Amino acid sequence: MTPFHVVIPARYGSIRLPGKPLLEIGDRPMIQHVVERASASGADSVLVATDDARIAAAVHDPRGSAQALAILTDSALHSGTDRVAAVAEQCGWTDETIVVNLQGDEPFMPTELIDQVARLLASRPEAAIATLMSPLDGVAALLDPNVVKVVAGSDGCALYFSRAPIPWVRDGVGPAPANRQLRHDGAMRHIGLYAYRVRALREITRLPPSRQSARSWPLSAEIFSWRSRARSRHASLFACIT
Secondary structure, three states, rough: OOOOOEEEEEEOOOOOOHHHHHHHOOEEHHHHHHHHHHOOOOOOOEEEEEEHHHHHHHOOOOOOOOOEEEOOOOOOOOOOHHHHHHHHHHOOOOOOOEEEOOOOOOOOOOOHHHHHHHHHHHOOOOEEEEEEEEEEHHHHHHHHHOOOEEEEOOOOEEEEEOOOOOOOOOHEOOOOOOOOEEEOOOEEEEEEEEEEHHHHHHHHHHHHHHHHHHHOHHHHHHHHOOEEEEOOOOOOEEEEEE
């Protein structure tokens, strides 16, 4: 398998839940659970990109290495993607190095998905970013704005990402006045796990300040005229610069 690294961005100062990475799950903090998921993958290295010494002190390598896992990054960075890019820069990784961005609040991420997204990007030399999706399991998820949906064309090219219910099945609408969607045929959920080539990270973090809110991958991909393709199952998406 092509070598890859996992970087876990973990910020202490969350607006909604300060100190979230340090919340205990069982006998250890959430961030350590995430480290253990990443370390069970085929990654060459696992690093935590954090803005806080308390998070840095809370993680250790379950593989037994005494090397520090945490890299302190600037607290002024705007996003997890920026933190991953900062680590790539500090480590001196080349443009074609593959880095998986695993969010610090994903303690139950299946290890096989970490390997899958890295393997997908490695198999597509023309691609700059890869991410994953899977079929929605019901209408409730289709209508839930907390679930990001993806629509792909017949050629496998991902056309659109949205929190709105897409695709909207014309013949799946219930009676007035509710007109509620009753079917979820072909609807796909976007899984927030990303693999980048370092060159893509560098381009994304060069976005001007006015576009900082667009630094989540789907919007950044649109800004750079990248296109995405999808395949079935825990379906693989990949973005390639055109």
